[in-house]
Structure formats: C-alpha cells, structure tokens
Amino acid sequence: MSYSKEQVRGLLLKLADMIDENKQMLTDLDAAIGDGDHGHNMARGFDAARVKLAQGPAEQDAEAMLKATAMALISNVGGAAGPLYGTLFLKGAATVKGKEELGLPDLADFLKAGIEGVQLRGKAILGEKTMLDVLIPVQASIAADAESGEPAPQSLEKAAALARACAEKTKEIAATKGRASYLGERSIGHIDPGAMSSCLMIETLAELVKGG
Amino acid sequence: MKKLINKPENVVDEMLEGLGLAYPQYLRRLENLEVMVRSNKKEGKVALVSGGGSGHEPSHAGFVGCGMLDAAVCGPVFTSPTPDQVFEAIKAVQTDAGVLLVIKNYTGDVMNFEMAMEMAEAEGIKVAKVVVDDDVAVMNSTWTVGRRGIAGTVLVHKIAGAAAEAGKSLEEVQAIGEKVIKNIRTMGMALTPCIVPAAGKPNFTLEEDEMEMGLGIHGEPGVRKEKIRTADEVVEELVGRVLEDQPLQAGDEVAVLVNGLGGTPLMELFIMNRKVNAILTAMGVKIHDTNVGNYMTSIEMAGASVSILKLDDELKGYYGAKADTVAYKHF
Numbered sequence: 398m399s400y401s402k403e404q405v406r407g408l409l410l411k412l413a414d415m416i417d418e419n420k421q422m423l424t425d426l427d428a429a430i431g432d433g434d435h436g437h438n439m440a441r442g443f444d445a446a447r448v449k450l451a452q453g454p455a456e457q458d459a460e461a462m463l464k465a466t467a468m469a470l471i472s473n474v475g476g477a478a479g480p481l482y483g484t485l486f487l488k489g490a491a492t493v494k495g496k497e498e499l500g501l502p503d504l505a506d507f508l509k510a511g512i513e514g515v516q517l518r519g520k521a522i523l524g525e526k527t528m529l530d531v532l533i534p535v536q537a538s539i540a541a542d543a544e545s546g547e548p549a550p551q552s553l554e555k556a557a558a559l560a561r562a563c564a565e566k567t568k569e570i571a572a573t574k575g576r577a578s579y580l581g582e583r584s585i586g587h588i589d590p591g592a593m594s595s596c597l598m599i600e601t602l603a604e605l606v607k608g609g
Numbered sequence: 610m611k612k613l614i615n616k617p618e619n620v621v622d623e624m625l626e627g628l629g630l631a632y633p634q635y636l637r638r639l640e641n642l643e644v645m646v647r648s649n650k651k652e653g654k655v656a657l658v659s660g661g662g663s664g665h666e667p668s669h670a671g672f673v674g675c676g677m678l679d680a681a682v683c684g685p686v687f688t689s690p691t692p693d694q695v696f697e698a699i700k701a702v703q704t705d706a707g708v709l710l711v712i713k714n715y716t717g718d719v720m721n722f723e724m725a726m727e728m729a730e731a732e733g734i735k736v737a738k739v740v741v742d743d744d745v746a747v748m749n750s751t752w753t754v755g756r757r758g759i760a761g762t763v764l765v766h767k768i769a770g771a772a773a774e775a776g777k778s779l780e781e782v783q784a785i786g787e788k789v790i791k792n793i794r795t796m797g798m799a800l801t802p803c804i805v806p807a808a809g810k811p812n813f814t815l816e817e818d819e820m821e822m823g824l825g826i827h828g829e830p831g832v833r834k835e836k837i838r839t840a841d842e843v844v845e846e847l848v849g850r851v852l853e854d855q856p857l858q859a860g861d862e863v864a865v866l867v868n869g870l871g872g873t874p875l876m877e878l879f880i881m882n883r884k885v886n887a888i889l890t891a892m893g894v895k896i897h898d899t900n901v902g903n904y905m906t907s908i909e910m911a912g913a914s915v916s917i918l919k920l921d922d923e924l925k926g927y928y929g930a931k932a933d934t935v936a937y938k939h940f
Contacts, residue, residue, distance in 0.1 A: 424808060428808070428812040428813075432687050432688075432805075432812070432827040432828065433687075433805060433808050433812040433828070434685075434686075434687060434688055434805065434807070434808070437807050437808070438685070438688055441685075471691060471692060471693070471724070472691050472692075472693045473691065474691070475662075475684050475685055475688040475689050475690060475691050475717065475721065476688045476689055476717040477689075477715075477716040477717035477720055478717075479689075479691055479717070479721065480692070480717070480720040480721055480724055481720070518720055519716070519720065573754075574716065574754055575716045575754065576715065576716060576717075576825075576827070578754050579747050579757065579825065579832070580832075581832075
C-alpha cells in the first residue's frame, strides 16, 4: 500500500486543522508545567505552513511540501517547539527526496531521521518527559511493522494507540529537559504538551490512512 | 483580562512601533522584522545581539544603544524569537570585529539562537555566544537544563557592552561576559501571576495571603508556594539564597540590582533595597553601585528579584563606562 504526494498535502493540511482545534488544550497542558503557549505557538506555525503550501507550485513533490512545512515551523513557532518540530520535518523531508509513492518503510525512515535531528538539537533522550517519549516508541513500532509487511492502516492504528499510551505515561515522569525541568517533582501528574502534540499528529495520520 | 491593547496578536508589533517612535535617537526597527537596532551603527567594534520573548520590557530593546546592545530580537510574548529573526539581527549589526550573542538560558532561546548562529557562520560571519544563568532558585544539577537567565542579564549587557564599546576583541568581550555570568546571582519571588495576552488568563494562582518563592520571569510557577511575609523577611531569604551560592566576605565589592517584575511599585522596591543594603553593609561588603527599578519584568506580575554582582577591578572599570540607552543610563 502506498500514498501519493496529494495525500501528503492532505495530511499536512489536516495536521494544521487538528492543531488549530486542539490549541487551547495544548496551551493548557503547557500552562501547568511550562509557560502556557505551546498550542498557540504550534497553531501559528501550522497556519504559516498552510499559507506556504497554498503558495507553492501545485506539482511540488512530497519533499518540497515537507520542507516548506519545516521552514514555516522554524520561522513561526518560536520557543523550543519551533526548532524541534522544524528539525523533525526538515530531517524527515530529506529521506523522501525523489520518491513519488510513499509507504510504511518510508514513514519509518522519515521518523528515524527526524528523531535523530530532534535529539541532536534538544539533547534529550527517551524518558525525559518530552515529545521523544511518544516519537521513539512509535517509530520503533512502525519500523517493525514495515519489516514484517504489516498493512499501513493496521500498523498506524496500533501506533496511534501506542502514542496515546506513551503521552499519558509522561504524567508519571519528572521532567529533566525544557522549562518543566525547573519544577522537578512538581511536573509529575501532568502530561507533557510536546508529547501530546506528537501523539495528536500520529493519531491524525492514522485516521487519514484508515479512511484510505 | 483587563489590558490596554488592541488585538492580542498585535501586541509585540505595536509595542515596537511605539518604542521606535518614542526614541528614534537610540533605536530603529528593521523593516518587517521584530528587531530593534541601534540608530547609529558603530563600525569596527564587536556587536552585541540579545533578545528573547517579549513581556520583559524594558528588556531587551530598552538596552539598545551606546555601551550596551546593538540589536534586540523581540519574540512573541514569553516565546523565543525564531532563528530567521535572530539571523537578520546579526546581519544588520555585524562588523568585522564579530558578533556576540547574549542568550538567557532557556531551552527555546538557546536552540533558536544556536540555529541563527549556524546560519550566520555559514555566511562567514564571526559569531560567539554567552549564556546567562543567574537564577539560584533552580538547582544547577544534571536533573534540569541548568539555571535560568533572569534579571542579572541586564548587567551582562552593561559590562560586556562596555567592553565592546571600548574596542575589545570578540574573544575578550566574550570572556568578560562570562566573568560577569560567573560572578552574578539572582533570586526572585512573586506576589501575583501575570496574564499573557494571547492566553487571556493567569497561568497560575496565588491566594491573597500567598507568595511564590523562586519563580522565573515567564509566569511559570516557582519552586515553593508559601504564606506571605514582610519585605524584610522576604529580602533576608532572597539575599540569603544568593549568598549561600556565592559567599561574600568583608571587603568584597558588589553591584546590586533590585528588580521589579512589572506590578510592584518603586515604593516597595526601595523598601526592599533598604534591607539589602543593611544586610550587605553589616557583613562589611562594599556596595559600589545600586540599581532599583523595572529592568527585567514579567508583564504585570507583582514581585521582585535581587541580583548581586561581585566586582573586581576589571569589571568595575567597564561597569563605570558610559552607557546611554532608553532604559539604562550611566555617565
């Protein structure tokens, strides 16, 4: 099963809608342990991405669209989320260069390169109450499914459930990275907003793939 | 939310417009950017670029001018500016002597400024950085990303800015900035939260009889909530925490910064300073100079911080040099 560049465009626009719908919830999560702006910052970035996608040539390939999204996030989100999500899309975009059709193995590669970029930029590892706590297990699950030939809709349904569980699990972790780390133990009991936005993105992707 | 604004999304843009109109002799805005630069670019000296989220006025644009900053990059409220904005600031003020970035130690600020630094280096611009982490409320352990940069940053602007103005090299200005960072400590507290315009509501609550010790400057809660005490008792704890981290002895010389967070009247800041002075004087510490006012604010938050900078002859020399900016003047 594979997906075209039109579907990549559809996904990016859907992500922008989803972030917009959830911006207050993400901001509220951030207010509890950070500085209360994650949702609004992400929405500003994805609004800019939407404009960039509309301005770009209709025939642009998946790499160009993902790169345009990355640059929009880097230039408009600010905070830590801008460089981190920007890097995720930028490094990921490079892996789809020249590809007309994308499948599960390509998604695994995209996430792998993106995660490596995020780790280099943010200097965080698994278990520090960050977006990586969702992205790393999700990537591993998708990569394993790609290997065993699992169909994309089933693999992503699993990945979405895993993403949700991992985001919820960040509640139990005391933050050691980002602004939440200043709270130490007081950050326990709250979901990490970056883990939640990553979870929502995986869920959006799963829903889109499920619908064909 | 009760604020004198037009639209929450326009606050930074309209603030910078108003600032530029008020003080054209000091600074001007780069077209279509959230960057304020010194009106009269001085060639041949190291250019200082700082910035961060807005909401800390007069930081940082208020310190653009002779003897301090060459550019301030003003991000959205409490949100780091993006790398492209920082990059434009660097390009606008860079000279052959190079550019020093003064960054407050927050995950977002460091990442965005570092990305801008990489962009500038790719274009052959000489750039160095210092990262300010003066907040003693945060334990500098492996369990956090390190201490936050707060009000002490203003004195880094002052002293590194003076060294740059005096024609020191990029390496020298960076070393002097690092020396200030090593010698300065700050501890703050708040009586009320603040309201980020886009959020429209306070992001934490404090009861009528509560205060928060050790908070940051972004309305993020502090390390401990407790019953309110008198000004003298609060100052005793703030200064005590600072001295615990950097002990002072009789004969040491310091500069003091009693900083308001935006919603505390000068009356209260002066009352606090009286006690800071009494504590240090009783120890035999010589107070070389004192600054009392709103330098690094947190929108309308009520509260204050105390910074103490230990001086040596070199720092004293640059501290005494001329500075002429909107919000800091030293003649």
